Amino acid sequence: MEASARKDGFQLIHGDSNDMSLIRDGEAALVLTDPPYFPRDVEELLFLRRKTQQKPEMIWNRLVEFAETIRNVFKEMARVAGQTGIIAIETKDIRYGNYLLPLAGLHVRMAMEAGLWLRTKILIDPANRNPQHAPIFQTAPEVGSFRTFDCSQVLIFGAKDFIARTGRALETTVPPISELMDPRWRVAVAGRNRTHPHQSPPEMIRRLIMLFTTPGELVVDPFAGSAQTLRMASELGRRAIGYEIDEGQIKLNRN
DSSP states (O other): OOOEOTTOEEEEESSSOOOOOSSSSTOOOOOEOOOOOOOOOHHHHHSSSSOOOHHHHHHHHHHHHHHHHHHHHHHHHHHTTTTTEEEEEEOOOEEEEEEEEEEEHHHHHHHHTTTTEEEEEEEEEEEOOOGGGGGGGGGGGTTOOOOOOOOOOEEEETTTTTTOOOOOSSSSSOOOOHHHSEEEEEEEOOEEEEOOOOOOOOHHHHHHHHHHOOOTTTEEEEEEEEEEEHHHHHHHTTTEEEEEHHHHHHHHHHH
């Protein structure tokens, strides 16, 4: 395991987040992450034409199998968040052919098995989605082909014996509180400037950090990727530690 300190004020560790022993029990005010959903060979199958996607049971079994490889990360997230930290997990159900495979539900189950309880959830609706991707309902080639846009979700967990940190007001009124309380957040996706193929919406990350932490508190990302969450946390005056197993991403973040 190799630690990489940056002038940006955060620490990126080249290592497996199944073991985050460098972080003390209950040290993190917020664990904010977007875990990997599938191995690369499955990702290639998901990009095939919809009409050729005919093996949903096989894909689902692969998703379950892959999730098992990060099961201990959920236990580590619960440990470093302790009784007062929040765990925010961005996830989504996976579209395959005419089916929606319930990966988000699997992540909920794994979190609960780690001792975490779901407190609320937010639907992320891309504000800059391409209308050309919309299903053409009136000319659908088969009965029952109607489907809605697929949104990602942010699942907000706390320990079963969670103790809320109180005594502070929210730092931001932009967006207004009414928008933050809405169960659906419309935020722009990363777009062409992304530094990771599965990069989270920057505005979503900023809101979550502002909602659940105060300056000086620790934000942890077990799957740091492009280090976007760590960088933003640091810019907002928070301490930040992340883990990334992909050496290619580590090298990109050092440049």
